[in-house]
Amino acid sequence: MRTKFYIPILVTFLALILLPIRCKDIDFTEKLTPQTPLSIDANAGTWKPIVLTSNNQISVAVPTDVTSDTYKAELASIKDLQSKLTSAQRKAIEYWSGGGILRWNQIFRELVARYNLPPAPNADGSYPAPDAENPFSDPQFPFSNPPYAARAYSYVSAAQYDALKAAWFYKYQYNRSAPYKVDNTIQALMPQTDLPAYPSEEAVMSGAASDMLKALFPAALEEITRKAGEQRNAALWAGKATASDIAAGLALGKAVAALFIARAGNDGMKNAIGNKAQWDALKLNATSRGDVAWISLDLPSRPPMLPFFSNVKAWMMTPKNIVDVRPAAPPLATSSEMANEAAEVKYYSDNLTRERIAIVHKWADGVGTYTPPGHWNDIAAEYIRDARYSEVRAARAFALLNVALHDAAVACWDTKYFYFNLRPTQLDPSIKTGTGIPNFPSYVSGHSSFSASAANVLSYLFPGSAAEFSAMAEEAAMSRLYGAIHFRKDCMVGLDLGKRVGDYTVTFATSDGAN
Amino acid sequence: MKRFIYSFIISIASINAYSQTLTDGLLMPKKDLCVGFLYTHDQWENYWEGGLKRDNQNIGTITTQSMTFVANYGLSNKLNIIAMLPYVKTQSSSGTLAGMKDVQDLSVAAKYRILAKDFAASGFRAFAIGSFSTPLTNYTPDFLPLSIGLASTNLSGRLTANYHLNQGWYVNTSGAYTWRSNVKIDRPSYFSDGQLYFSDQVKMYDTFDFVINTGYYKNGLQADLYYSQQNTLGGGDIRRQDMPFVSNRMNFSKVGALLMYYLPKPKNLAVRASFSYTIAGRNVGQSTTVMGGLLYTLHFSKTNNVPNP
Numbered sequence: 001m002r003t004k005f006y007i008p009i010l011v012t013f014l015a016l017i018l019l020p021i022r023c024k025d026i027d028f029t030e031k032l033t034p035q036t037p038l039s040i041d042a043n044a045g046t047w048k049p050i051v052l053t054s055n056n057q058i059s060v061a062v063p064t065d066v067t068s069d070t071y072k073a074e075l076a077s078i079k080d081l082q083s084k085l086t087s088a089q090r091k092a093i094e095y096w097s098g099g100g101i102l103r104w105n106q107i108f109r110e111l112v113a114r115y116n117l118p119p120a121p122n123a124d125g126s127y128p129a130p131d132a133e134n135p136f137s138d139p140q141f142p143f144s145n146p147p148y149a150a151r152a153y154s155y156v157s158a159a160q161y162d163a164l165k166a167a168w169f170y171k172y173q174y175n176r177s178a179p180y181k182v183d184n185t186i187q188a189l190m191p192q193t194d195l196p197a198y199p200s201e202e203a204v205m206s207g208a209a210s211d212m213l214k215a216l217f218p219a220a221l222e223e224i225t226r227k228a229g230e231q232r233n234a235a236l237w238a239g240k241a242t243a244s245d246i247a248a249g250l251a252l253g254k255a256v257a258a259l260f261i262a263r264a265g266n267d268g269m270k271n272a273i274g275n276k277a278q279w280d281a282l283k284l285n286a287t288s289r290g291d292v293a294w295i296s297l298d299l300p301s302r303p304p305m306l307p308f309f310s311n312v313k314a315w316m317m318t319p320k321n322i323v324d325v326r327p328a329a330p331p332l333a334t335s336s337e338m339a340n341e342a343a344e345v346k347y348y349s350d351n352l353t354r355e356r357i358a359i360v361h362k363w364a365d366g367v368g369t370y371t372p373p374g375h376w377n378d379i380a381a382e383y384i385r386d387a388r389y390s391e392v393r394a395a396r397a398f399a400l401l402n403v404a405l406h407d408a409a410v411a412c413w414d415t416k417y418f419y420f421n422l423r424p425t426q427l428d429p430s431i432k433t434g435t436g437i438p439n440f441p442s443y444v445s446g447h448s449s450f451s452a453s454a455a456n457v458l459s460y461l462f463p464g465s466a467a468e469f470s471a472m473a474e475e476a477a478m479s480r481l482y483g484a485i486h487f488r489k490d491c492m493v494g495l496d497l498g499k500r501v502g503d504y505t506v507t508f509a510t511s512d513g514a515n
Numbered sequence: 516m517k518r519f520i521y522s523f524i525i526s527i528a529s530i531n532a533y534s535q536t537l538t539d540g541l542l543m544p545k546k547d548l549c550v551g552f553l554y555t556h557d558q559w560e561n562y563w564e565g566g567l568k569r570d571n572q573n574i575g576t577i578t579t580q581s582m583t584f585v586a587n588y589g590l591s592n593k594l595n596i597i598a599m600l601p602y603v604k605t606q607s608s609s610g611t612l613a614g615m616k617d618v619q620d621l622s623v624a625a626k627y628r629i630l631a632k633d634f635a636a637s638g639f640r641a642f643a644i645g646s647f648s649t650p651l652t653n654y655t656p657d658f659l660p661l662s663i664g665l666a667s668t669n670l671s672g673r674l675t676a677n678y679h680l681n682q683g684w685y686v687n688t689s690g691a692y693t694w695r696s697n698v699k700i701d702r703p704s705y706f707s708d709g710q711l712y713f714s715d716q717v718k719m720y721d722t723f724d725f726v727i728n729t730g731y732y733k734n735g736l737q738a739d740l741y742y743s744q745q746n747t748l749g750g751g752d753i754r755r756q757d758m759p760f761v762s763n764r765m766n767f768s769k770v771g772a773l774l775m776y777y778l779p780k781p782k783n784l785a786v787r788a789s790f791s792y793t794i795a796g797r798n799v800g801q802s803t804t805v806m807g808g809l810l811y812t813l814h815f816s817k818t819n820n821v822p823n824p
Contacts, residue, residue: 106711106713109704109711110706110710110711113704113706113711114706114709114711117754117755117756117757118756119756120569120755120756138755139755139756140755297611298573299572299573299609299610300572349613352613354653354654354655357655357658357701358655358701359701361655361657361658361700361701361702362701362702362703364702365702366758367756367757367758368706368754368757368758369702369704369705369706370704370706370711375703375704378703378704378713425611431611432611432612432613432614433611433612433613434613434658435612436611436612436758437611484613
């Protein structure tokens, strides 16, 4: 009789003991294992640059000969370092063996997520502005919202890409082999290739990425500098580059970054926020057409997000191109067409099923995330990894993707603020949403524009997966309707706009010499 | 003399669907079954964003209502099996975010008396309680503060000690460690605790809670005052102006009062009401919670008058 009582107790306590044994820790990094590229793309020094006038615009000094004493001393230093590698150093080598470009892409997605927080309101209902001169304060600088992020991803990716093409140019001009090829007592702790080592591609990447990132995310200076230094050290410890390979690479990377930073200083971003008088004047963009002007649905009411981002310089499009692709006006808020659109949004608001919530949240990429452009980098990273690209070709893929995403941001913001129309909830306050309503006008959907431009470029790069990319872009677009924050028309026209923006990048890519 | 339990202190606390139960010093007698429904109304306007207390006009006041079915069966005079199942509905008073509603987590617990010592005018009891809870529906935990729960599967180990005077006064304390499973969210990455995670799996840190209470219990009347505290043993803070996240370090301290009374008629029917207020917290709302419900006891045993455990 007694024993019967003990059975449930026993079962419960056994379960209590067993549960913690089950591993709770999750693997949160994208899997990047060391691998040899399928091709080293020896001709990448001839590929078309994006900002540089030519791949040898920045000069790189002739390296010392491998027979010189200076070089031999560098080799001896590597051997010495390799004889006493710590486990932390080996970990760093393994980490960067996963691909420098892929790693940097992860790093800047993380930076975007960290800084993607809007300022909190002041007690009087106004909002402080993030201040580049005071990036550590509250609000932190930057607020890496989707346009800011699209621009940031594009600058870092394009700077790395141009810097690597320049590096490839000099690698084959000087043809100085990797330390592990010159001296067979030096171990190759990263996958071996026949790529010349001078200037070091790891150093080029680290220099271009870190200087560019420090300009974009000044408060993350310490972390960025540490990562960049670690990448260069990993190349040295791995027997892949000598101190002079690295010094030349770092100088080249930084020089290329300086050109991009100069461009960024004059690309119109400074004036993208505007001021109160300009924000008030935007209402005319809607009311002059007889439409209802957008109002912020944030509480307290927040100034519009980067209303003059439309004037920021695009990469593959001229200001005229941006105007040319601008879609026709949305239906007026008072029209029966808009009433139908709103009724459909209301339906999704009232019928937020679990399946649709999953789609809404999968693509929401709102506050505190790496944004929709980051999501497309996340998607692209897996394809780029699996394609086993060389560093320069991986850089090309991310650069093409991100210049298209930036241009989509410019064109989409141009449309949004040109029409300045309202969100579904402004038209019908009973429309509740499955995710936060972004603080800018409705037409056209940013997610749709971003996604279609990205899908277009990725379909060019990975034609075998074109159908997948299209399906993802459509799902991302529809997620905004399901979440009741966009009209269907915003999504459909946004997809079309994104596709057309992406075409400009694809046109560039077809003739850049990399095919 | 009425036999009943007062173990159902259900509290859908702030943004954490936290159900605290099994913290008292009593048991149902063998073959008694107590069933009931408890309605809970929880509301907060201020919340703690990490350590910073604030309000947020984009959500206004968050109201969480739940209706919980509860059942407690006396498997023996020493062992009770307890089950709970709430239906939860959330809403915000301001802003545009949609509220959510669904059946939440099923909890099943076994409460076993490990020690009973009687003195001339008082008694001491100790209990070990193991409980298990798991979501019965596929609700999303990634829409805080409007998610209906955190969606982890939990196992708890609890110890309770109770000292009472035969005239009805008692003091009681209880503490539990809860192991929580990882949860899965609908997105492929998330930023938490200073780190971007490229995963849809979220590690949920375990929790520890304890309660100290004192009161009077005799002749079908119970009046109880309590202090409770729950700490999450890890996890990040809500960042400035960010949304809350499922694995935030959610801590809170509450004070509360509970009343229960077995009506003279109809026989075996008890009314129960409680009130609690969050006095301190981290990454949770400052909740005011009221609860009210009815419990009915069924006696399946012929010998009705089992001694008070």
